[in-house]
Structures are given as C-alpha cells and as structure tokens.
Amino acid sequence: MTLLKRIRCGERNLPQAMSLDTSPQRHDEHDTAGAESHMWTDPSPRRKPTLFLTPLRRANLWPRLFDMDIMKRENLVLVLYYLLLASTGFEVYAENYDYSYTVGCLRKPLKPQYNGGIVVNPEFNDGLKGWFLVGDAKIENNVSSDGNKFIVASERKGSYHGFSQMFQLDKEKFYVVSGWVQVNHGDDANVAVIFKTQGGFQHAAWTIAKSGCWSMFKGGLVVNVSGSAQLYFEINNTAIDIWADSISVKSFSQEEWTSHQNQTIKQVRKSKVAIQVVDSQGKPLPNAAIALVQGRANFPFGVAINRNILNNKAYQNWFFSRFKFTVFEDEMKWYSTETSQGKIDYSTSDEMVKLCKSNGVSIRGHNILWDDPKFQPNWVSSLSPQQLSAAAGKRIGSVIAKYKGQVIHWDVVNENLHFNFFEGKLGPNASAIFYRLAAQFDNKTPLFLNDYNTIEDQRDGESSPRNYLNKIRQLRMGYRGPLGIGLEGHFVTPSQPYIRAAIDTLASARLPVWITELDVQSSPNQAQFLDQIIKEVVGHPAVQGLIIWSAWKPTGCYRMCLTDNNFINLPTGNVVDKARATLSHEGLVGSTNAEGYFETSLFHGDYKAIVTHPSMADSSFHHNLTVIPTTSEISVPPISELGPDALLEPMAVDDLYKAFSKKKIGCG
Numbered sequence: 001m002t003l004l005k006r007i008r009c010g011e012r013n014l015p016q017a018m019s020l021d022t023s024p025q026r027h028d029e030h031d032t033a034g035a036e037s038h039m040w041t042d043p044s045p046r047r048k049p050t051l052f053l054t055p056l057r058r059a060n061l062w063p064r065l066f067d068m069d070i071m072k073r074e075n076l077v078l079v080l081y082y083l084l085l086a087s088t089g090f091e092v093y094a095e096n097y098d099y100s101y102t103v104g105c106l107r108k109p110l111k112p113q114y115n116g117g118i119v120v121n122p123e124f125n126d127g128l129k130g131w132f133l134v135g136d137a138k139i140e141n142n143v144s145s146d147g148n149k150f151i152v153a154s155e156r157k158g159s160y161h162g163f164s165q166m167f168q169l170d171k172e173k174f175y176v177v178s179g180w181v182q183v184n185h186g187d188d189a190n191v192a193v194i195f196k197t198q199g200g201f202q203h204a205a206w207t208i209a210k211s212g213c214w215s216m217f218k219g220g221l222v223v224n225v226s227g228s229a230q231l232y233f234e235i236n237n238t239a240i241d242i243w244a245d246s247i248s249v250k251s252f253s254q255e256e257w258t259s260h261q262n263q264t265i266k267q268v269r270k271s272k273v274a275i276q277v278v279d280s281q282g283k284p285l286p287n288a289a290i291a292l293v294q295g296r297a298n299f300p301f302g303v304a305i306n307r308n309i310l311n312n313k314a315y316q317n318w319f320f321s322r323f324k325f326t327v328f329e330d331e332m333k334w335y336s337t338e339t340s341q342g343k344i345d346y347s348t349s350d351e352m353v354k355l356c357k358s359n360g361v362s363i364r365g366h367n368i369l370w371d372d373p374k375f376q377p378n379w380v381s382s383l384s385p386q387q388l389s390a391a392a393g394k395r396i397g398s399v400i401a402k403y404k405g406q407v408i409h410w411d412v413v414n415e416n417l418h419f420n421f422f423e424g425k426l427g428p429n430a431s432a433i434f435y436r437l438a439a440q441f442d443n444k445t446p447l448f449l450n451d452y453n454t455i456e457d458q459r460d461g462e463s464s465p466r467n468y469l470n471k472i473r474q475l476r477m478g479y480r481g482p483l484g485i486g487l488e489g490h491f492v493t494p495s496q497p498y499i500r501a502a503i504d505t506l507a508s509a510r511l512p513v514w515i516t517e518l519d520v521q522s523s524p525n526q527a528q529f530l531d532q533i534i535k536e537v538v539g540h541p542a543v544q545g546l547i548i549w550s551a552w553k554p555t556g557c558y559r560m561c562l563t564d565n566n567f568i569n570l571p572t573g574n575v576v577d578k579a580r581a582t583l584s585h586e587g588l589v590g591s592t593n594a595e596g597y598f599e600t601s602l603f604h605g606d607y608k609a610i611v612t613h614p615s616m617a618d619s620s621f622h623h624n625l626t627v628i629p630t631t632s633e634i635s636v637p638p639i640s641e642l643g644p645d646a647l648l649e650p651m652a653v654d655d656l657y658k659a660f661s662k663k664k665i666g667c668g
Contacts, residue, residue, distance in 0.1 A: 109180035117250030135161030179247035206464035220497020261539025284596025298604035300545035365407035432478025450486030465505035507542035
C-alpha cells in the first residue's frame with residue numbers, strides 16, 4: 001500500500017474525484033441516530049488505481065475536525081480514511097478470457113481471438129490446409145484487394161454445404177467459438193455455426209452476414225461425449241456464397257472457467273479498501289476494533305413474488321429476510337388489471353407495491369404490453385386496429401401513471417423478438433411507437449426489452465444475441481431514450497460457454513443487462529444447473545442484476561420452487577442462499593495495524609462501520625459508508641438528459657393510430 005501524500009493538520013490537497021459529505025460523530029452505546037454518510041467511489045477496477053485519501057467535505061476539513069466537539073474523552077478523535085488499494089494479482093490458471101465482441105460490420109476482419117485456438121489455419125494463410133468440403137459445393141481460397149485471405153463456399157446445393165474442419169473435443173472442457181463471415185450478394189443472411197458431435201448436432205453461434213463487409217460471430221459449446229466433432233456453417237439461402245475468416249475454437253478447463261468468474265467478482269463486484277483510525281493529533285491508532293455490517297448490496301439479486309404473499313406471514317418472513325428486489329409474476333400485467341374493457345383494477349398490485357415499499361424492496365415493472373397473442377385480455381382480440389391502438393395507448397398511460405416512480409424498470413413490449421401481435425395488427429413500427437409513448441409518460445425509468453432463449457437455448461435463431469441487437473437497432477429508429485436488455489433465462493440444460501458468449505455479444509450494445517426470470521426445468525440436476533447459471537451470470541462483468549422466477553404457489557411454482565409449502569428450502573433454495581452469501585459479508589471484523597489501518601475487500605454496497613478502541617471505554621463511532629463502482633457498470637441517463645431528439649416528435653394517446661401509418665418512424 002502506498003499513499004500519494006500523507007495529509008497533516010494544516011495541509012489539504014485532496015483530489016476532487018472522491019468526496020465524503022460529513023465528519024465523524026460520537027455515538028454512545030445503543031445510540032443509532034445521526035450516523036454519518038460516506039460515499040467511496042471506485043475508479044475503474046481494470047486499471048492500476050490512483051490512491052485517494054478521503055474523509056473530506058471541503059478543502060479545510062482537518063482544522064474543522066479539530067475544532068469540532070466530536071470526542072472529548074482524553075482528547076481523542078477518530079477519523080476514517082477510505083482509499084483504493086492497488087489491485088493484487090488474481091489467480092488465473094491459464095489464458096484470460098476475451099469478453100470482447102465487435103458489433104460493427106467491418107471492411108476487413110479482425111485477427112482471430114486466441115490466435116485461432118485449436119483451429120488449423122484460422123486465417124487461411126496456408127490455402128485450404130485443415131479445411132475440407134462438406135456436401136455439394138465448391139470451396140476455394142480467395143484474396144481481397146487489400147491482401148486479406150479467406151475461404152469461400154459457392155455453388156452450394158444445401159443449406160449446410162460448404163467448408164468444414166474436424167476437432168477432438170473433450171467433455172471436461174468448455175469451448176468458445178468465434179470468427180467472421182460475409183455473403184457475396186443479396187439480403188442479409190442468418191448464419192448458424194454448428195458442430196456435429198458424438199452426442200448430436202449443436203448450435204454454437206449465430207450472426208447476420210452482410211454483403212460488402214465482415215460480421216463477427218461468437219458462441220460456445222460443451223459436449224456430453226468426448227470425441228471427434230465437425231464444424232460447419234449453415235445458411236438457408238443456397239443462392240449466395242458464404243465467406244469466412246479469422247475462425248477460432250478455444251478450449252478452457254473447468255478450473256480456468258471458474259477462475260474467470262472469480263476474477264470478475266473480485267474486479268467488478270468488489271473493491272479493496274483500507275480504513276485508518278487516528279487520534280486527535282493525527283497519530284495512527286493501532287488495535288482499534290472495526291466491525292463492518294453490510295446493508296443493501298450494490299448487485300441486485302431478487303426473486304419474483306405473487307399475490308400469495310399478501311396474507312401469508314411465513315411467505316413474507318422467508319422472502320423479506322432475503323431479498324431487496326422483486327418482480328410480480330402476473331399482478332401488474334394487462335390481463336390481470338383490465339379483465340373487462342374499461343374496468344381497471346389495480347387493487348392487488350397496489351397491495352403488493354405497498355408491502356414491498358414498506359420492506360425496502362425495489363420492483364421491476366413487468367409488463368406493460370405482451371406481444372404474444374395468447375396473453376392478451378380476452379376482449380382485445382376482437383378490436384379493430386384503430387380500437388387496439390387506442391386501448392394499448394390507454395393501457396400504457398394508465399399503468400405508468402399508477403406506478404411511476406415506484407418501479408426501477410418497465411418491460412414495455414414483452415417478447416417482441418418471438419411474437420408480433422401488435423406489429424401484425426398495427427404495423428412493423430408498433431414496438432418503437434409504444435416505447436416512445438412510454439418514455440413520454442415516464443422519462444426517468446429505463447425501458448427494457450425482455451425475451452427468452454437468447455442465453456438459454458442456442459438452437460433458437462429468432463432470439464439469438466445478434467437478432468436481439470438487431471431488434472435494438474430497429475427500436476432505435478423510432479425511440480432513442482433509455483433502454484435495457486432483459487434476458488428471461490428459462491433453462492433446460494445450460495451451456496455455460498454459450499451463456500457467456502451471448503452476453504459478450506449483447507454487452508457490445510453498451511446497455512444495462514439484467515437476467516429477469518431465471519429458472520430451470522425440473523430434473524435431477526435442477527439445483528446443480530441453477531448453481532452453474534447463477535455463477536455464470538453473476539461472474540459476467542456486463543450483468544447488472546438477477547431475478548429468480550420462483551413465485552410461490554401452494555399448487556406448485558411455474559417451473560421451479562425454492563421452498564416447500566412450509567417455506568423450508570428445497571435444494572434450489574439452498575443454491576440461492578449460498579449464492580447470496582457469496583455476494584455479501586457476514587460478521588466482517590478486524591483491528592487496525594501499527595499504522596492504524598484495517599485493510600479488506602468489500603462488495604460494492606452500503607455498510608455501517610462500528611469503531612471501538614480501549615481508550616473509548618463503552619462508547620463507539622458508527623459510520624455509514626457506500627462503496628460503489630463507477631466505470632464497471634453502464635448507467636442509463638434519464639431521457640431528459642439525452643437531448644431534444646431522444647423522443648423524436650411527441651405523441652398524444654388519441655393520435656396514436658396516426659403514428660402507425662408513418663412508414664419512416666418505426667422499424668422496417
């Protein structure tokens with residue numbers, strides 16, 4: 001540990017990047033009022049940090065401290081210093097994981113990740129060495145005008161016909177796949193990257209290939225049986241040629257994979273800090289006892305609830321003793337609040353909101369509209385397009401007016417990657433217009449997309465990570481305000497490499513990413529799979545929150561319960577409790593060294609520091625402090641800060657139907 005400058009009485013030259021608002025105050029035993037509030041901000045955890053020393057309010061804090069009637073017992077004053085310690089090395093068994101993904105379409109592909117890993121001739125500098133023909137097609141090595149070499153498959157007679165390479169894959173390892181593709185002409189084409197393994201066919205990655213530039217794909221796979229595996233590429237349109245370059249297949253051991261997760265938690269979820277205690281003369285106090293009690297965690301970890309919690313004390317005790325974040329299973333949805341047209345009833349959701357607020361629990365607003373035709377109020381299906389636009393607009397205005405400022409997110413149009421109920425009735429720009437309208441009613445709360453299979457089922461091309469990014473691009477044609485990425489996460493069997501690579505891809509949008517409805521299908525491995533998934537998403541630097549979809553019902557949960565009907569944890573509940581414990585501190589205590597420092601690593605969040613010393617008899621100092629990241633997470637500014645173009649032109653609900661006929665506003 002190295003201080004840039006030792007600050008003495010009369011000397012003030014503290015950096016302005018970090019600040020504390022108040023000075024320490026005395027608290028006798030049992031006195032909890034008046035605890036000070038300190039905020040300590042962690043610069044980028046990825047850079048070697050500058051050391052900041054901060055119990056400051058303004059430039060002349062030290063003279064103020066000595067003048068204050070803080071502690072008159074034996075002329076003793078305790079001062080807390082908060083500083084960022086230089087990062088120590090993290091144990092990594094081998095090569096670091098590359099979280100990068102390039103979303104742009106480039107004139108020339110980048111170099112292969114991991115130098116190609118186990119791929120032979122990944123950049124085609126040795127002609128077709130390592131590659132062979134699969135199916136009925138023509139493959140050849142080609143060179144662009146700038147000297148870049150790549151492989152081409154032409155005259156293809158089938159969707160999977162083209163070039164291929166064989167690998168030996170190990171069931172004990174994780175594989176990350178990446179590369180670049182292009183098509184020679186025509187419309188954009190969905191490209192699937194597939195492995196034929198000993199256990200069957202596995203989709204490893206998806207991308208959208210374009211003509212005239214290179215698009216990146218990134219994915220991953222695990223195999224159930226060790227043995228040979230064949231890599232190939234599939235495009236349904238056989239009239240176009242497929243080009244590929246910079247292909248990589250990188251293997252990682254399970255130990256390496258876990259080390260990446262742990263590294264992320266240490267670098268992104270935690271910060272190393274030191275607390276120094278000094279006396280009224282500025283001299284360090286050794287052997288001061290410090291206890292840190294964690295309050296609200298910075299990383300949101302919650303569980304869904306439903307109306308059964310309202311009159312069930314056991315349910316309430318189990319839930320509120322564990323969680324500070326939630327989402328309502330059904331109670332805020334349109335089909336729950338307006339079963340008959342014009343008769344809106346928020347009584348149940350009101351009670352649930354009141355209960356959550358009284359317990360300090362934050363709520364995701366789920367959902368305003370749902371694009372699946374099966375989940376509309378019964379009366380909606382018979383509406384004309386003009387009537388539907390009016391009803392949808394009133395729904396948006398009603399629910400937002402009711403709960404504005406009481407939810408942390410809005411899922412505006414649920415599952416609009418898979419379904420298109422509103423687009424089919426109102427036109428392809430429907431979602432963009434609904435997001436714009438929602439932002440007019442609430443210009444501070446982030447608006448989220450929310451869909452399934454993007455991380456949980458690599459076979460589903462409709463909601464592939466690249467198609468999710470494409471949906472964001474389409475929405476941006478008609479809505480430019482705050483936006484977030486919601487990933488439901490309804491799993492059967494997880495593929496950890498695919499989960500990680502999919503989130504890598506989505507993270508390129510520079511938007512907040514939340515796992516919004518995580519559950520696992522019932523099976524003997526349900527708890528084990530849940531544990532793997534939680535570790536994967538919590539261990540990814542782009543993920544900013546996690547909600548488990550396990551609202552309790554006496555007749556059984558949607559797919560996964562965490563407790564039995566007596567609210568005794570099931571194995572899945574134990575997994576969740578263990579995961580929560582790994583993201584929190586219990587009974588963190590220590591004492592200052594000879595220089596008066598207590599050093600530790602803290603998860604980002606709120607803490608109460610209780611400081612005692614032998615010279616203080618039966619009194620102690622209580623200090624509230626907050627450790628927060630700044631650059632490791634993506635913040636979403638309110639729409640009011642995004643400039644006059646954020647909403648395009650304003651709309652009135654009564655004029656909503658007119659907007660659907662404006663062809664250039666929305667998504668094509």
